[in-house]
Amino acid sequence: MLSKATIKYINSLQLKKFRQQYNKFTAEGHKIVIEVLKNAEIIPDKIFCTKEWAEDNRSLLKKYAAKVVIVTYNELKKISALQTPNHVLVVLSRFNHEPNQTIVQNDLSLVLETIQDPGNFGTILRTADWFGIQHIFCSRDCVDLYNSKVIQASMGAFLRVKVIYDDLSSIIEKNENIPVYGAMLGGQNLFKMKIAPKGLIVIGNEGKGISKKTEELLTHQIEIPSNGKTESLNAAIATAIICAVFRNS
Amino acid sequence: MLSKATIKYINSLQLKKFRQQYNKFTAEGHKIVIEVLKNAEIIPDKIFCTKEWAEDNRSLLKKYAAKVVIVTYNELKKISALQTPNHVLVVLSRFNHEPNQTIVQNDLSLVLETIQDPGNFGTILRTADWFGIQHIFCSRDCVDLYNSKVIQASMGAFLRVKVIYDDLSSIIEKNENIPVYGAMLGGQNLFKMKIAPKGLIVIGNEGKGISKKTEELLTHQIEIPSNGKTESLNAAIATAIICAVFRNS
Numbered sequence: 001m002l003s004k005a006t007i008k009y010i011n012s013l014q015l016k017k018f019r020q021q022y023n024k025f026t027a028e029g030h031k032i033v034i035e036v037l038k039n040a041e042i043i044p045d046k047i048f049c050t051k052e053w054a055e056d057n058r059s060l061l062k063k064y065a066a067k068v069v070i071v072t073y074n075e076l077k078k079i080s081a082l083q084t085p086n087h088v089l090v091v092l093s094r095f096n097h098e099p100n101q102t103i104v105q106n107d108l109s110l111v112l113e114t115i116q117d118p119g120n121f122g123t124i125l126r127t128a129d130w131f132g133i134q135h136i137f138c139s140r141d142c143v144d145l146y147n148s149k150v151i152q153a154s155m156g157a158f159l160r161v162k163v164i165y166d167d168l169s170s171i172i173e174k175n176e177n178i179p180v181y182g183a184m185l186g187g188q189n190l191f192k193m194k195i196a197p198k199g200l201i202v203i204g205n206e207g208k209g210i211s212k213k214t215e216e217l218l219t220h221q222i223e224i225p226s227n228g229k230t231e232s233l234n235a236a237i238a239t240a241i242i243c244a245v246f247r248n249s
Numbered sequence: 250m251l252s253k254a255t256i257k258y259i260n261s262l263q264l265k266k267f268r269q270q271y272n273k274f275t276a277e278g279h280k281i282v283i284e285v286l287k288n289a290e291i292i293p294d295k296i297f298c299t300k301e302w303a304e305d306n307r308s309l310l311k312k313y314a315a316k317v318v319i320v321t322y323n324e325l326k327k328i329s330a331l332q333t334p335n336h337v338l339v340v341l342s343r344f345n346h347e348p349n350q351t352i353v354q355n356d357l358s359l360v361l362e363t364i365q366d367p368g369n370f371g372t373i374l375r376t377a378d379w380f381g382i383q384h385i386f387c388s389r390d391c392v393d394l395y396n397s398k399v400i401q402a403s404m405g406a407f408l409r410v411k412v413i414y415d416d417l418s419s420i421i422e423k424n425e426n427i428p429v430y431g432a433m434l435g436g437q438n439l440f441k442m443k444i445a446p447k448g449l450i451v452i453g454n455e456g457k458g459i460s461k462k463t464e465e466l467l468t469h470q471i472e473i474p475s476n477g478k479t480e481s482l483n484a485a486i487a488t489a490i491i492c493a494v495f496r497n498s
Contacts, residue, residue, distance in 0.1 A: 227381030
């Protein structure tokens with residue numbers, strides 16, 4: 001049985017303020033939790049699951065026996081951020097990622113400026129993971145990685161891709177020898193330009209695009225050519241098309 | 250002032266059953282409504298807006314004076330499907346699109362099988378519009394085009410792209426002379442195959458992909474090559490990458 005204090009604590013992790021205060025966050029659902037349990041580098045803080053789920057996944061839970069809390073489905077509903085909770089929720093410690101500068105200098109990384117929509121950010125994480133991109137740098141005003149909608153939309157990619165919040169100018173200054181591409185209307189046609197296999201790809205805010213200040217730091221402006229009449233592409237969609245072309249040129 | 254009956258009627262349009270019964274749907278927000286009002290082919294049924302919005306857009310509203318209902322922001326909240334309503338909501342008649350077979354036979358079209366997530370479908374519409382794709386065929390169990398989340402995520406693309414619900418097998422049979430591409434794990438590398446400038450591109454369900462039955466109707470299986478460890482791409486992301494490559498090969 002869950003105490004009121006536990007329910008209150010888990011629900012508080014829906015707010016960034018408390019995620020920072022406790023240095024914890026939640027992740028839910030069979031697929032994501034299985035990935036967490038199989039990941040040797042991640043030690044869950046608590047695992048709340050139904051009796052059936054615990055029985056079905058006994059071997060994976062073995063080494064975490066002291067951390068498992070069996071709950072009813074109705075209790076799970078009280079701590080879940082999902083409309084229809086799955087049978088398991090884990091509490092994890094927030095990461096403390098440092099970039100691997102050798103990889104950043106020799107591979108592609110993403111730089112997100114003021115990305116606000118958690119679904120977009122989670123999808124960008126999932127896409128980066130698909131294309132083997134290991135670092136995502138975020139301006140400090142991007143949506144929080146540990147927002148439950150980001151975690152769920154990332155489909156487990158939050159376990160593999162390093163997300164680092166910093167000032168964009170200092171990120172770009174630290175990597176002054178590699179190209180800095182920015183997705184912008186009026187840039188060079190993505191499909192006709194010469195593409196380096198390394199560099200930073202900057203994606204701007206959903207409504208406003210890349211800021212003037214960041215635009216000045218770009219070495220290349222790129223555009224996804226349009227054949228229609230719509231004004232813009234969704235930010236996660238633009239990111240995916242650019243990553244796909246960079247990885248396959 | 251809005252009557253209780255009007256509030257009930259507009260809210261009922263959040264359900265597919267009532268959208269079909271009344272043959273109406275709603276669209277919201279400044280950007281989308283401006284597109285509606287500028288579109289000569291679309292005649293709104295009703296326009297609910299605040300006094301300020303009506304004043305700011307007086308010239309566009311002129312020809313629809315008899316259809317404008319001035320409401321307070323609090324009244325708008327009672328009929329809006331958005332968490333934070335914008336200042337305007339229109340009621341529109343559902344479309345009755347017929348495919349233009351000459352275009353379908355000579356251009357690219359999308360075929361969606363059991364796409365369930367309204368955000369994904371809206372984003373696919375917006376992306377199709379960007380790439381000038383004029384037809385999207387949907388299996389009858391795809392999410393409803395007129396779902397308010399689809400309309401909002403499409404950013405006005407629902408006004409330009411024709412969406413036709415039908416049995417997938419009959420759609421494909423009607424177009425037996427053009428290639429039928431399907432996005433599938435294990436298919437040919439999208440970046441290394443010869444691509445025709447016309448045909449149908451089939452995108453499968455978010456969780457299950459393309460069904461066995463539809464797989465048999467494909468003439469080409471295509472795969473977006475991965476460099477990472479994640480299992481899959483989001484359906485709207487996969488659609489966008491494929492459209493981008495087809496339009497720029």
